[in-house]
Amino acid sequence: MMKSPGYIVISALALLAAGAPRVDYSPGPAVYRVWPPGARQGTSADLTIEGIQLRETERLLFSEPGVTARVTTVDAVANSKAYTTPIVRLRVKLDVAPGVPVGIHGFRLKTPFGTSNWVPFAIGRLDEIEEVEPNDAPGQAQPIALPATVNGALRNPADVDVFRFELSRPVQLVFVIEASNLKSRVDSVLTLSDSDGRRLASNDNFSLDTPDSFLAYDFAQPGNYYIAVQDRAGRGGDQFHYRLTVGELPYVTALFPAGVRRGTVRKVQLQGYNLGGLREVELDGRNGGPDITVLPLRVMTASGPAVNLVRYEVDDYPEVSEREPNDDLERAQPITVPATIEGRIGRPNDRDLYRFPARKDDVIAVEVMARRLGSPLDSFLEILDSAGAPVRRAVVKAVAENSLEGSRNSVSMDLARFAVFKNLEYFPNDYILLNERELIRLEESQRNIDDRSVAQGYLGQRIAFLGTTSQNHPDNAKIHKVRILPPDATPPADGLPSIVLYYRNDDGGPGFGKDSYLLFTAPHDGHYIAALRDLRNGGGESFAYRLTVRRASPDFRLYYDDGFLEDNDGRACGSRNPGVPRGEHAAVTLGAQRIDGFDGKIKVELAQRPAGLRATTGTIRKEEYHCTLDLSAEPDAPEIEGSPLAVVGRARINGREVAHRARDPYESLNVVTVTRPAVIGLDVQPRSLSIRPGGSCQFRIQIERRNGYARDVALALKNLPPGIFVKDRAVAGTRIDAGENNRLVTLVADPTISPVTFQMLVLARIRSEQAAKMRGYASLEESVEYSSGPIAVTVENSAGSSNDSSRSTAGASKR
Incomplete structure (x- = not known):
């Protein structure tokens, strides 16, 4: 559960502009640099914050809450x-209480237009x-006198920072770089x-999982020594920092x-440096909740x-x-199911085999936990x-062939364009x-020559199905x-x-890193082997690893x-820290990790609603x-001083309701705020739409430009079901250009779509200057997004609608 944030009130140095200043770019606050990047317990520090x-x-x-500050x-x-x-540039006096835990904490700056990016x-x-x-x-x-922590920065290309220390006796020292978890770009040496x-x-x-460096060295002789820090590629x-x-x-x-x-509680073996003879440590299995496994x-x-x-x-x-x-x-x-095996791949070319029983159609999850615990194992x-042959999982038969323009990395959900485009050959939910x-x-x-396709995924990473692995x-x-x-299928030869x-896997998908995961359905009664290397x-x-068979x-x-996506101008203030304009709308997007083949619907809603705020369900x-x-915020909604953001999802699984709170796997401070009115007003008419399979409908997006804002406005449609798409959408997306105040949008339905009713949202993005000029490279939450409020859309029944049989599968949703 997220801790309540500590509020650090700033003195009256906030400089309020007279009247309403002209707005050319996003008013969203963004922090670029904090110096120094850390402080000691029980001390004060002078910080410089730029953005x-x-x-x-x-x-x-x-x-x-043990950290307080004032701006000077x-x-x-x-x-x-x-x-x-x-x-x-803000100059801040920071006070750290003695009891603040050692480690990485974080903060956001609160402004009238919302909160900044999370700063470690x-x-x-x-x-x-x-x-x-x-x-x-x-x-x-x-x-430098030891022990100490040096706050440093490679400020120029080819910069090298050298530090001298003196030793008076033989000693074992450790040298630890902390940079990547401070969002530094240093790849240290x-x-x-x-x-x-x-x-x-x-x-x-x-x-293998960090660009940060570490050394431990046994010094046999007293004297002067030098430790140098540089970037591997000579950048600065x-x-x-x-x-x-x-x-x-x-x-x-x-x-x-x-x-x-x-x-339970148990003692385990310990390895490391300068442990003073400590060889065991107690692990407490009473900590954490059901959603926390690491x-x-x-x-x-x-x-x-x-x-x-x-x-x-x-x-x-x-x-x-x-x-x-x-x-x-x-x-x-031999093992029984369930079990967690604790082992090691003890030497090069080693593999570990575990025999387990299963009956026909038993569904067994087999999961490796290694790299996520710091092991170098790439499982x-x-x-x-039982005879040692790999077990077949499925046969995939090609029914159409194409190629992609441009290379793809191992995470991108954006698939770019098909080299040969034929309308209505590829559909949402198709397997590729x-x-x-x-x-x-x-x-x-x-859906057109200048469009692109997108793969299913979450947390910005595409999903590979049936045990295959995302790759470049x-x-x-x-x-x-x-x-x-x-x-056991034997499709006829047709040139494709x-x-x-087979049941085999390298990387388990989003959230698994380099750890493997398989969902195995036993084809018949017997014994099977889980083989790990x-x-x-x-x-x-x-x-080392922990291999769970359950x-x-x-x-x-x-x-x-x-x-x-790569082409969408970086992140905007939104899902992690939404700022809701008074009298207007903002949005929060949730992503689901589906576990062990669960493919049902998940109802999502705000778990707690601060005064003056309303929220749709989804x-x-x-x-x-x-x-x-x-x-949405009422026109007279009171200021919210960074209220914790709490969203819950509920689903019926095996006859019972299961609920989970939304989490952020990367940042520790998710808050919602009420902000000043938006840079633009946003309206969509009509507010209710209907469409038939194979048909289309139109609506108009209207904006009211405020405070002199004259640049383009990027648009995105949310909650569209597979098979509903925007006609003539380009790779760059849909937008209202500079000098225009509205856009007529045509929605088209694939002939195969089934009847459904949903709430569509139109999001309007006001980009930062960097995002506008360096599209695809602005990674901080510099831009802001506003929401239209819900538009009811109904896909009507049609006697001619049916699902494409080429997309039917046998257990294909099981990863």
């Missing part, structure tokens, strides 16, 4: 870029030292050398086993808390220890039959095989529309490929989901992943 639209900042909202000055900053939006801020327990230039070489090295310039050690990335700039912690400090590298059964732990030692956090899993299943040898069929370790999982390797499903399908694809990669057939899919055949003591338990999780439809709620 846009911050001049009228009213307060800071911190996730920790507000100034303009010279802008080196050819932008007219001024950058504002570190709280430490050591002396804080600020880097002083010049310190680019050993002869200029900045002396640490280099340790002695007074003669000899390189003693270096590190680029400490793990305002957003290349870091924190370097150095000292004889405890650091934990691994827990084993890295988990505990829910409701918990952080800061290990306490005799010399204080560890520098770093480690993670452990809490689950509900009996724990079983791996027994070697179990790397071939004859020696596969590869497959199901074998990318490059004969990755099976996706269309959420939106290209080259320019002009082949794509095939496919039918999913039973695993047929591919057998490292994808690149690595191995060693650190390649009966499927359909469920879901709900997330605040910006879910923006439904994530069967086999879909998103819905958008409309929030």
Whole structure:
């Protein structure tokens, strides 16, 4: 549960402009830079905060109430870029109470136009030292007394920061870079050398999941030593900040086993540096809730808390220890279901086999938890039959062939354009095989030559179905529309490929990282083998895992989901921290993770409604992943001082109601505020629409330009079901151009769409200057979006409507 934010009231230095100033770009506040990026417990610090639209900042909202602040000055900053939006610098006096926990916390700035992007801020327990230039070489090295945390920045390309420290005795020191979780762009490299310039050690990335560096070194001799920080690619700039912690400090590298059964307590093995003889630590399975399966732990030692956090899993299943040898069929370790096996891929080319019983049509979930707990294991999982043969999952038969213009990365939901466009050949909900390797499903399908298709997904990452893995694809990669057939099917040869899919998986999808997941349906009674190895055949003591084999338990999780696409000008203030204009509307988009084959509808609503706010309810439809709620504020709605945002989703699963609160997997401070009136007024007429399969309908979007706003307005339609699309939409989307005040929009229904009634929302985006000039590169929440309020749309029944049989599947919704 999110903590109530700490409110830090700012003095009357907020500079209110006289009258209503002209608006050329988004009024949404955005923080670009905070210096220093951290502070020590029980101390005060002077912060510099820079960004846009911050001049009228009213307060800071911190996730920790033990942090308080006051603004001392507000100034303009010279802008080196050819932008007219001024950058504002705030000077803030920050006070940190002694009891504020060590770690990354965060804040947002509250202004009359909403709250800023979430800004991570570190709280430490050591002396804080600020880097002083010049310190680019050993002869200029900045002396530091240990232990300490250095706040540094690589301000220019090819910048190197060198620090000198003196040792009077043999000692083991750790050197820890903290940058990526502070939203820094640094890809750090640490280099340790002695007074003669000899390189003693270096590190680029400490793990495969972070660009941050770590070193531990045993110093045998007293003397002067140097530690250098640089960017791997020699980059530098305002957003290349870091924190370097150095000292004889405890650091934990691994827990084993890295988990505990829910409701119990156990001791596990501990590995690391400077642990003072500590070899065990207690894991508490009574912490967390049913929605939380991975918990952080800061290990306490005799010399204080560890520098770093480690993670452990809490689950509900009996724990079983791996027994070697179990790397071939004859020696596969027998287990019962359910079970969580705690093991290691102990050496290169090792694999671990586990034999379990199942009856025909049993649905078994098999999940790896490794990389999410800090293990280097990049798991590869497959199901074998009792003879050791891979078990068939399905046959996918191509029914149409095409290719994509442009390469695609491994997460993008945006599929760009088909190289050859034929109208009504590809439909929403169609299954598409990318490059004969990755099976996706269309959420939106290209409907004209300048349009593009979109894959189903959530949290900005597309979903790969039937155990396939999202991956990079080259320019002009082949794509095939496919039918999913039973695993024993033998489709006739017709020149288009047929591919057998087996029960095997590399990466489990959004939220799984490099961990594997399979949903296995037993084809007959018997025993089966879960076979696990490292994808690149690595191995060693650190390649630990927890492998859970359990009966499927359909469920879901709900997330605040910006879910923006590459071509949509970056994120806007919205789903994580909506600002609702007085007398008008804003929106919140939710994304669902569907677990163990659950494909039913999810009803979504605001769990608590602050005074003066109203909200629609919504439904994530069967086999879909998103819905958008409309929030509206009364004209006289009182100011909301960053009220916690609380949304709940409910579904009927196996005859019972299941409810989950929406979470943000990335940020810790989700709030809703009431803001000044919007930059534009937004209206849609008519407010009720009807459409037949194969037909169309029209409505007009009207805007009222205020405060001199004259630029274009980007438009997006939300809650459209598959098969409803905007006629003549281009890749750049739908918009009202500069100099215009309305847009007539035509909705078209595919002939195959089924009857449905839904609430459509029209969102109007006022872009920031950077988003307008650097489309696709503005990643902060600089733009603002306003909502139209709900428009009722009915797809009427039609005797001629039917579903395309080529899209029917046998269990295809099971990932």
